[in-house]
Amino acid sequence: MDRFINEIKAELGNNGDFHLQRDYLADAAVMLLGFNTLIDFIKTRTVLHKHAESILLQNQPSEDLWGAIGELMEGDVLKAISSIYEGKLIIHFENTSRFIIMEPVPAMLDRSIDSPTNENVIQGALDSFTEGIDINIGIVRKLVNSDEIRIDSFSAGRSRKNKLSLLYIDGQADIELVNSIRNHIEKNIQMEAYNLQGLAKMLGFPSWNAISKFNTTELPHHAVQNLRKGKVILFVDRLPFALILPSLFWDMFAAENDRNFPLPIMLAIRLIRIIGILITLITPGLYVALVSVNPEVLQIQLALSVAQSREGVPYPALAEIIFMLLILELILEASVRLPKSIGPTITMVGGIILGQAAVEAKLVSNLLIIILAATTIANSTIVGFQNSVSIRLFKYAIVILGAIFGILGLVAGLVFLSAYLASLNTYGKSYLYLNVKGNENNGG
Amino acid sequence: MHVMLMYVISHLGLIFFMYPGNVISSTEQGHWLPVLLGVVIHFIFINIYMKGLSYFPKKDIIRIYAGIGKGTAILFIAPVFLYFSMILLITLRAYAEIITIVFLSKTPLWAIMLLLISISTYIAAKGVETIFRTGLLLSLLFLPIIIFIFFTSFQNVDWRYVVPLDADLGFIIKRTYLESFFAFSGGFLFLGFVQPYFSYDRKYILWAAAFLIPFFLFSVYIPVLTFGQATSATTFLPYVVAVDAININWLMFDRVTMFFLLSLISFIMLYLALVSWKAIRILSHYLPSIKPVKLLLALAAAVYIACFFIPDWKDVEKLFWWNTFLRFYILIAIPFSLFFFGRCMKRKGIDESI
Amino acid sequence: MNPYNLKSKAPITVCLLLTVMILTGCWDIRDINHRTLPVVLGISTIEDDQYKVFLKIPEPVEGSMEVKIVSATGETISHAVDVISRNMETSVDLLHVKVIMIERKTAEEGMKDIIAGFMRSREVSSKALVTICDQNMDEFFSKLSESKNLKGTNMFDYFEKNAGWNPEIALTRIWEVYRSIHSYTRDVAIPLIVTGDTTTYEQVGSAVIKNGKMVEQISNDETLLFNAFNDESTHGQIEVLNHASVMIIGNSMNHHTDLTDKQPVLQSRINLKVVVLETRGKTSSDMIKKELSHLLSSRFSSMLANLQESEADILGLGQLYRTKIDRNELKNWRSVYYPNLKSDIQFQIDIQNEGYLRTT
Structure with missing residues (x-):
C-alpha cells in the first residue's frame, strides 16, 4: 500500500460506502476509489474495460488511454478527496502518485422527469423540473434551442459545494440585472445556498420581505417563456424548480399556460384571478368592518340577517374571524403535512364537521363560514404558491385595521399594501413592472 | 403617465370636499363662472410654471433657487416649506374631522389622524418612486369606484336648477371663493420636485388638467342641481350630501357615499405623502447631516402634535384663511419667478455663447 | 435616487401597529348584534313641546323576525332616543332608519327642525322616507303591535320601489323635504298613512308640505x-x-x-x-x-x-x-x-x- 492510498483511506476510511478496488487497466495495476453509493461500480468497470480494450486494439500507447478516460493528475491528494466527495471515480496507479479523475456511471439517485406535483396544468406540457441541476438545464436548453442562451455556473458554499446556474438569453435579458446577480453571487460565494432563504441572503435581498423575490415554477414551459421575456432563471442543485428573477406583481395573475386558451378566455381567467386576490384581501376585513364598525353600509335586510346570524355569538367579530382564520390555516398546514391518503379526511373533518358544528354551537356566525370559504377558495386562484401565501398574510393586516377603523381601516390597509408592493424592487426593477423592459402600464 | 395620474389623483382628493361648499357660498347664481375662472387661472399658472421649469432641465426647484442665490432661496423656498407644513397640518386636521362627521362618529380624532399620518409617512419614507407607483395601484383600485359614483350622482339631478346662468364677478373678493383656490393650488407644485426622477411631457399634464375640468364643474353643480342653490348653501359638504341622496337598489350596500369618500381619502393619504416628501426634500437639502427618514419622522410628529392645538372646526377655518394668503403668494410668485429666472438664464446663456 | 433605507424601520412599524391594536379598546365598537336597528322612527309632539318618539325594531327571534315597538319622550328627538337606548339591553342606532313617521298634528305645526336635525346628524340616512301618520300615533303603533302580520321590515317594504310601492304612493325622502324648506320653487307631498282594517297600512292621501308645514291634503x-x-x-x-x-x-x-x-x-x-x-x-x-x-x-x-x-x-x-x-x-x-x-x-x-x- 502506498502513501497516496493511505492518505485517502485515513480521510475516507470511516465511511461505510467508501469502496476501494483493485483492477488492471491496459496492464497497469490500478486502484479504483469512490463511494459505491454514488457510483455504479459494475457498470463503470465494464465501461472502463471496454474503453481500454478498444484503445489497446488500435495499438495506441496507454498514455492516450489515460487521457481519454479522464483528467490525469499528479500528487494532489486533497483534490482527489474532494473529487471523491463529488461522486467521481479516482483511478490510482499503484506505487505512483498519479491518478485519474473519471466521470463514472452514476448510481441512479435522481428521479426521472415527472409531471408537476405542485402546479397543475390543464391542456399544456406536463413535464417538470427535477432535483438534478443538469437535467433541468438540459430541459431548458431543449426548449430554448437557440445560440443566445447563456449559462453561468457557480458552486457555492463553504464545506459542501452546491451548484448554482444562472440562465439568461443574451440580448433579451437586462444586462445590468444579470451583472448585479452575478456580482452578488460571486461576492457571497462562500454562503450556503441550499434553500431560498439562504439564496436570498446570498443575493442581498432583505430577509424581512413578505413577498418572495423569486418566482418559483416547476414548469419548464413557464420558465422558458419568462426567459424569452428577458427574465433570468436561477437553478439550484437539488431544488426541483426554477427561480425566476425578478418576480413581478403581474406574475400572480398570469400563468404561461393561459396562452393555450383563446384570448377572450385567457383574459377572463386572468380577470377571475384579479377578483380572487381582491376577494381574499377584502372580504374578511369587510366582514369585520361592517359587523362591528360601520353597519350602516349594509342594506337593512342584509344587516338584519347578519345580526340574526350573529345572535348569541359570545365574542367580538375580530376575535371570531381571527379564531376561524387560524383554524383554517391549521387545516391548510395539516393537509400539507399529512400523507396524501389521510389528507382528504382532514379536509372533511375540518371543513365540514368543524365548520358546521361551530355554527350550530353558536360559536361563529354562519355568514362568517361563507366568507371564510370564499376567501380560501379565492386565495387559491392566485398563480404560484408562494404568492398566495403572501396574500394570506396581508389579509390579517387588513382584518385588524378593519376592526379598528371600519371601512376606513380597510381602505387604509389597501393603501398600505399598495405602497408596500410599490416599494418593492429587485435590483432596480420595480415589482409593479408589467415586464422587465420597464414598462409600467400595469394591468392589475 | 405616472406624473399625470398623480396629478389627477391629488386634485381629485381635494376637489370633492370643501371646494363645492366654498364655491356655492361664494355666489348665488351662475356658479360656472367662479369654477371656470379658477380653472383658467390654474391653467395659466401651471403653464407658466412648467415653462419656467423647462428652462432648467433635470433640476428640481430647490436646486434652481439655490443655484440663483441665497436671497432668492430664502424668499421662495422658505414660504414653500411653510406652505407645505401648513397644508399637511390643515389637510390632516380637516380630513380627520370630515371622517368623524361622515362615518366614524365614535372614533376619537387622534386615532384617525394617527392612521392617516402614519400611512402617509410610511409611503413618503419609501421615496418618490413608491409614491408614484402607489398612485398607479390606487387609481386602478379606486378610480373606477369614483367614476362610477360620480356618474350615479346625476341620479337626482334636476337640470332646471342650472338657470339662471348669468353671473357677476362679485364673488372674486369673497373669502370663501379665495379659499376655494386650495383645490387648484394644492397639487401643482410637485411638478417642480419630480424632475430628476420622472420626466414628463407638458402636454400630458395639460391633458390631465383638462380631464379634471368636468370634476371641478360638476362637484359644484351636482349639489346645486340636486338641491338648488338655496338649499345646498346651507350644507357643510354639499357634494357629500348630494351623493348621500343616491339610491341604488341593486347594490348590496346602502350608503355608497362611504365608498366614494373612502376612495377619495385614499387619494388624500397619497397626497399627504407627496406633500411630506416635498417638505422633506427641502429640509434635507438644507440639513444634509440628518438622515431624511429622521427628518420625516420629526415632521410627522410635529404635524401630529400641532393638530392637537386646533380644538375645533372654527380654528381649522381660521387657519385655512390665513393659509390663503400664503397660497396666493405661492401660486403667483413661484411660477412667475421661475419663468423670470429662466428667461434671464437663457438670455445670459445666449450672450455668453456669443 | 435615494430610496431611504428602511430595514431598521420594520420592527418600529410592527411596534406601532401593536400599540394601535392595544389601544383599540378605547372607543366603543359595537358588534351588529349588540345594536338595535330600528326601521321606523315615529315622532309626535306632546304637551310642553316634548317629543314622543316611537321606534319600530325588528328583532330576530329563533329564526324569524319579530317586531318590537318602544317609545319614550324627551326634549329633543335624540334625547328621547337616548332614553330608549338607556333602557334597552342593546344600544339604539338610528343608522338604518328607513321610514320617518310624523304625526299629523306635528306636521301641521311645522317640522323644519326635525328635518334639519336629521340632515345635520347624518346618523339617519338622508334617503329615509318621510310619511305622516293621519292618526294618533299611540293608537297607530298600538294597533300595529297587535297586528299579526307584522314582520321584519314590512313598513319599509310597503314603500320599497321593488316591493310594495305603487304609483299612488308619494315617495319623498328626507333630503327632498329639506330641499323644499329652502327652495323657492319646490314643495313636496308626503304620504298620509293610517292603519288599515284588513291590510296593515292604508294610505288615505298625501299631505302637501310647504316650508316644512303641512298645509293641504290631496287624495x-x-x-x-x-x-x-x-x-x-x-x-x-x-x-x-x-x-x-x-x-x-x-x-x-x-x-x-x-x-x-x-x-x-x-x-x-x-x-x-x-x-x-x-x-x-x-x-x-x-x-x-x-x-x-x-x-x-x-x-x-x-x-x-x-x-x-x-x-x-x-x-x-x-x-x-x-x-x-x-x-x-x-x-x-x-x-x-x-x-x-x-x-x-x-x-x-x-x-x-x-x-x-x-x-x-
Whole structure:
C-alpha cells in the first residue's frame, strides 16, 4: 500500500460506502476509489474495460488511454478527496502518485422527469423540473434551442459545494440585472445556498420581505417563456424548480399556460384571478368592518340577517374571524403535512364537521363560514404558491385595521399594501413592472 | 403617465370636499363662472410654471433657487416649506374631522389622524418612486369606484336648477371663493420636485388638467342641481350630501357615499405623502447631516402634535384663511419667478455663447 | 435616487401597529348584534313641546323576525332616543332608519327642525322616507303591535320601489323635504298613512308640505298625477272610468311655458299609454280616450286650484319658469306668481292595445 492510498483511506476510511478496488487497466495495476453509493461500480468497470480494450486494439500507447478516460493528475491528494466527495471515480496507479479523475456511471439517485406535483396544468406540457441541476438545464436548453442562451455556473458554499446556474438569453435579458446577480453571487460565494432563504441572503435581498423575490415554477414551459421575456432563471442543485428573477406583481395573475386558451378566455381567467386576490384581501376585513364598525353600509335586510346570524355569538367579530382564520390555516398546514391518503379526511373533518358544528354551537356566525370559504377558495386562484401565501398574510393586516377603523381601516390597509408592493424592487426593477423592459402600464 | 395620474389623483382628493361648499357660498347664481375662472387661472399658472421649469432641465426647484442665490432661496423656498407644513397640518386636521362627521362618529380624532399620518409617512419614507407607483395601484383600485359614483350622482339631478346662468364677478373678493383656490393650488407644485426622477411631457399634464375640468364643474353643480342653490348653501359638504341622496337598489350596500369618500381619502393619504416628501426634500437639502427618514419622522410628529392645538372646526377655518394668503403668494410668485429666472438664464446663456 | 433605507424601520412599524391594536379598546365598537336597528322612527309632539318618539325594531327571534315597538319622550328627538337606548339591553342606532313617521298634528305645526336635525346628524340616512301618520300615533303603533302580520321590515317594504310601492304612493325622502324648506320653487307631498282594517297600512292621501308645514291634503288619485308629473313611473296604474277600466303603461309629457306681465301661463301635454282591461256596455276606444282625458284633466285642474290656494308648488312648476323669472323675483314665486298661474293641461291618450279582444 502506498502513501497516496493511505492518505485517502485515513480521510475516507470511516465511511461505510467508501469502496476501494483493485483492477488492471491496459496492464497497469490500478486502484479504483469512490463511494459505491454514488457510483455504479459494475457498470463503470465494464465501461472502463471496454474503453481500454478498444484503445489497446488500435495499438495506441496507454498514455492516450489515460487521457481519454479522464483528467490525469499528479500528487494532489486533497483534490482527489474532494473529487471523491463529488461522486467521481479516482483511478490510482499503484506505487505512483498519479491518478485519474473519471466521470463514472452514476448510481441512479435522481428521479426521472415527472409531471408537476405542485402546479397543475390543464391542456399544456406536463413535464417538470427535477432535483438534478443538469437535467433541468438540459430541459431548458431543449426548449430554448437557440445560440443566445447563456449559462453561468457557480458552486457555492463553504464545506459542501452546491451548484448554482444562472440562465439568461443574451440580448433579451437586462444586462445590468444579470451583472448585479452575478456580482452578488460571486461576492457571497462562500454562503450556503441550499434553500431560498439562504439564496436570498446570498443575493442581498432583505430577509424581512413578505413577498418572495423569486418566482418559483416547476414548469419548464413557464420558465422558458419568462426567459424569452428577458427574465433570468436561477437553478439550484437539488431544488426541483426554477427561480425566476425578478418576480413581478403581474406574475400572480398570469400563468404561461393561459396562452393555450383563446384570448377572450385567457383574459377572463386572468380577470377571475384579479377578483380572487381582491376577494381574499377584502372580504374578511369587510366582514369585520361592517359587523362591528360601520353597519350602516349594509342594506337593512342584509344587516338584519347578519345580526340574526350573529345572535348569541359570545365574542367580538375580530376575535371570531381571527379564531376561524387560524383554524383554517391549521387545516391548510395539516393537509400539507399529512400523507396524501389521510389528507382528504382532514379536509372533511375540518371543513365540514368543524365548520358546521361551530355554527350550530353558536360559536361563529354562519355568514362568517361563507366568507371564510370564499376567501380560501379565492386565495387559491392566485398563480404560484408562494404568492398566495403572501396574500394570506396581508389579509390579517387588513382584518385588524378593519376592526379598528371600519371601512376606513380597510381602505387604509389597501393603501398600505399598495405602497408596500410599490416599494418593492429587485435590483432596480420595480415589482409593479408589467415586464422587465420597464414598462409600467400595469394591468392589475 | 405616472406624473399625470398623480396629478389627477391629488386634485381629485381635494376637489370633492370643501371646494363645492366654498364655491356655492361664494355666489348665488351662475356658479360656472367662479369654477371656470379658477380653472383658467390654474391653467395659466401651471403653464407658466412648467415653462419656467423647462428652462432648467433635470433640476428640481430647490436646486434652481439655490443655484440663483441665497436671497432668492430664502424668499421662495422658505414660504414653500411653510406652505407645505401648513397644508399637511390643515389637510390632516380637516380630513380627520370630515371622517368623524361622515362615518366614524365614535372614533376619537387622534386615532384617525394617527392612521392617516402614519400611512402617509410610511409611503413618503419609501421615496418618490413608491409614491408614484402607489398612485398607479390606487387609481386602478379606486378610480373606477369614483367614476362610477360620480356618474350615479346625476341620479337626482334636476337640470332646471342650472338657470339662471348669468353671473357677476362679485364673488372674486369673497373669502370663501379665495379659499376655494386650495383645490387648484394644492397639487401643482410637485411638478417642480419630480424632475430628476420622472420626466414628463407638458402636454400630458395639460391633458390631465383638462380631464379634471368636468370634476371641478360638476362637484359644484351636482349639489346645486340636486338641491338648488338655496338649499345646498346651507350644507357643510354639499357634494357629500348630494351623493348621500343616491339610491341604488341593486347594490348590496346602502350608503355608497362611504365608498366614494373612502376612495377619495385614499387619494388624500397619497397626497399627504407627496406633500411630506416635498417638505422633506427641502429640509434635507438644507440639513444634509440628518438622515431624511429622521427628518420625516420629526415632521410627522410635529404635524401630529400641532393638530392637537386646533380644538375645533372654527380654528381649522381660521387657519385655512390665513393659509390663503400664503397660497396666493405661492401660486403667483413661484411660477412667475421661475419663468423670470429662466428667461434671464437663457438670455445670459445666449450672450455668453456669443 | 435615494430610496431611504428602511430595514431598521420594520420592527418600529410592527411596534406601532401593536400599540394601535392595544389601544383599540378605547372607543366603543359595537358588534351588529349588540345594536338595535330600528326601521321606523315615529315622532309626535306632546304637551310642553316634548317629543314622543316611537321606534319600530325588528328583532330576530329563533329564526324569524319579530317586531318590537318602544317609545319614550324627551326634549329633543335624540334625547328621547337616548332614553330608549338607556333602557334597552342593546344600544339604539338610528343608522338604518328607513321610514320617518310624523304625526299629523306635528306636521301641521311645522317640522323644519326635525328635518334639519336629521340632515345635520347624518346618523339617519338622508334617503329615509318621510310619511305622516293621519292618526294618533299611540293608537297607530298600538294597533300595529297587535297586528299579526307584522314582520321584519314590512313598513319599509310597503314603500320599497321593488316591493310594495305603487304609483299612488308619494315617495319623498328626507333630503327632498329639506330641499323644499329652502327652495323657492319646490314643495313636496308626503304620504298620509293610517292603519288599515284588513291590510296593515292604508294610505288615505298625501299631505302637501310647504316650508316644512303641512298645509293641504290631496287624495290618492291626485297623488298619481303628482307622481306622473314628477316622472316617477305610473306603470301598472289602473284607472276606472264609467265605461271601462284601463291600465296605464307609460307616460311622458312636455310643457310650454309663457310669462306675460307676472302672469305665468302653462301649457302641458301629458301623453299616456294605456291598455284596456275591462269594458262595460257598449264602449269604443274613442269614448275611453275622451272619458279618460276628461277625467284626468278635471282632476288635475281641481288639484292645481287647491294647491294654488295654499301656495304650495308640489309639482315644481316654478322650476319651469326659472329661465323666465329673475332669481330675486323667484323668491316670490309662491306668493306672487304661482297663485296667478293659468294652466291648460291636455291629456293625450294612446291605447296601445286592447288585449285579446277587439273593441269597436
